[in-house]
Amino acid sequence: MGVFVQTVVAGILIGGIYALVGIGMTLIMGVMKIINLAHGQLMMVAMYITYVLYEYAHLDPYVALLVTMPALFVLGALIQRFLLNPLIRVEAILPENQVLMTVGIGMVLTEIARLIFHSDYKSVRPAYTSMSLYLGSIAFNLPMCIAFGIAVLLTIGLFVFLLKTDMGKSVRATAQNKEAALLLGINAERITVFTYGLGAALVAAAGTLLLPIYYLFPDLGGAFTLKAFVITILGGLGSTVGAIVGGVVLGISESLGATYVSMALKDAVGMVIFLLVLIFLPGGLKRLTKI
């Protein structure tokens, strides 16, 4: 019983960070109607920035959030503005051109990271990474708890932004109906640039929070891109609340899979769930929410 509870707790904590990964992806999907296949790679870039700041400027990873989020916001906005938006006007045989472009972008980001940092594993281990809080016999790993807390705060912040501010409402409007939004005077192109930046900033936060409990290498991006899909599909495309649920579900199922099935098949658990949801539950959990 103790092992089971411990596993679920670990799953929920990591799920909070996964939710952050998924929300970024789902925002981009909702507004641009594209799958962002460079999502994990953006996270990887943020992690390397965090790593460099820690290694050379001795900046705490949680302080580094203030650097990585704006930095990735700018990177994301630039990608959307100069690489993705021009494709809207292009006539191509395959409508998936933008998606394929993100594949190329992901590849280039990975290779640049490999060129600078080489393929070996890096990690950031401040003193507090090994500390744990105890509730009865259940351990709560401290950096995971901090990460979970910050992830929750960021998510709440995002919701307030989407629900209360003009910009947030414009983003939602564009996601719901682009033509109508255009007619009502929303500059859709600017919204897409902003949204991709926002998505990149959120996944940057996830990466920075994850670094103290994880390790880092250039190909990490690809693995997290896959995780991001699973989360978004679980939650239903374009649904932010769904992404949170999807993140937690993936966190718990991976955690249970690693404990009770095998470490090697941990990733397969996510993929199998993903396939089943794709086929039997199209739309995910979107029905439950309006956001």
Next chain:
Amino acid sequence: MKLMRWQVAAVVAASLVFPLLVRSEYYQHVIILALIWVVIGSSWNLLAGYTGQVSFGHAIFFGIGAYTAGLCSYKLGVSAWWGMIFGGPVASLIGFVIGWICFRLRGPYFALATIAVGEIIRLIAVVWVSFTGGMQGILLMQTFRSKLPYYYLALFIALMCLLAIHVVMRSKWGYYFVAIREDEDAAESMGVNAFRYKSLSLIISSFFTGLAGAFYMNYMAFIDPEVVFSLHHISIMAILVGIIGGVGTLWGPPLGAFIMVLLQETFRSAFFGLAPRWVSELHVLAFGLLVIFVILYLANGIVGDWDKIRRLWSSKGPSAPGVVGKGS
């Protein structure tokens, strides 16, 4: 860009005499790799470029073909060359099953499903050690010391594949495929059984990809799950080869395959030793940048947008009808 009959004949003749003129084993090896990619890229193109079903899972079929050949020797103790007979059909069978699962989804959802299936199969190959040998992979003895038999076999497979696609695309099936790509609902309402023809396209596509995999096993004499089932190195590369050359064209993927392999080898060898050593790490990066450039400026690939390129070349601006530009 339509190739004339004599141009096709010239390409075939050149590829037939190439290894006799170029004795270097290294260059022969590079061209063999390119020919393998011609098959993978063209097969992917049949399903994605002509039928509109963008698969991110062609490593599945390549891997299944390679493992069919590998397991012939590893499990049955017969020659891996039997894989050349069974690799294609086994991959087709798996393709049919995967199609049955994934074709109920459309567009990007189909693409995502193929990624998921590919990853699941890769993980199975890694974990099921008693059957596949797991991460140890499968190692064979090469049959031939010379590259020539491999070269001509690879060339034969590549030409067969292109010929088959050419014939299929000129038949009734080909028109159904394109109809499904252009508008699946409209095709359905005209009486085209979309599911049946998507499956057909996938079966042909996976057959040749599996054949290429079986050949790869025999040629390279070593496989492991991370190599042949790789999402990044096979599935996504197949897509990029098609994109660079031009989707929905017969000669696009072959051109893309040669560009990809030659670019990689040029960088890997640091411009044949002329450039500093660190350049050799740039080969994937260079290819990625090329992909971004092509998608931005040549949306239909080099072959698909050939006229655009030619216009730049002759720098006469858009050629009006009736005006014979240079180079035509």
